[in-house]
Amino acid sequence: MQEGAIPALLAMAFRAVMDRVHEQLAGEGFTDVRPAHGFVFQYLSTHPAATAVELGEHLGITKQAAVQLVDELDRRGYVERRPHPHDRRSRVVALTPRGWHCIRRVVEAWTGIEQEWARLIGTERLRELHDDLVTLTDHTGDGRRVPLRPVW
Incomplete structure (x- = not known):
């Protein structure tokens, strides 16, 4: 086993999965969805x-960039803006339903x-892989919840 290869393999596995998912989505009419949108959907x-502002903080981008991303998703019918339940100045x-x-x-x-x-690889090995990845993620993240967000 090549030293340092596992993090790269994890990144490549994620990329391969996301490429396949986006190909499938495009075939089902979701031709306007980009990988960055998935991080927004996951958070929402x-x-x-x-x-x-909360979305931008989660994604690690500015409020202005988050607003642009929301504008894009709103135009495409995946999200909508609603009045804030406690702050009349905010949305x-x-x-x-299309987003869901x-x-x-x-x-x-x-x-x-x-x-x-x-x-x-077999159900048991996949279950063990899952459990091992949870253990490694918890350890490497120092016990903090690691958010699913893009690495910009």
């Missing part, structure tokens, strides 16, 4: 009333890929 799926961003449908398709694609992997 667990924070259903986030502001652009929150929420997924639309895209998320469901991604999860289904990921599940299909995991099923392929189970056939390739």
Whole structure:
């Protein structure tokens, strides 16, 4: 085994998965979704009333860049802006039915890929890989929750 190869292999595996998922999405009519959008969708799926500032903080981008990203997703029908429930000056961003449908398709694609992997290496080895990755991520992240966001 080549020293230092595992982090690169993890990155390449993620890239291969995302390339396949985006090819599948494009074939299903989601031709306007980019990988960066997935990080927005993931955040909004667990924070259903986030502001652009919160989204920008999560993604590690400026508020202005987050607003541009939200504008783009709004024009494409994946998110919508709503009045903030507690701050009349602010608005929150929420997924639309199209956004939720895209998320469901991604999860289904990921599940299909995991099923392929189970056939390739076996269910038990895949379960062990999962558990090992959780252990390694927890250790390397010093016990902090590691957010799923792009590395800009």
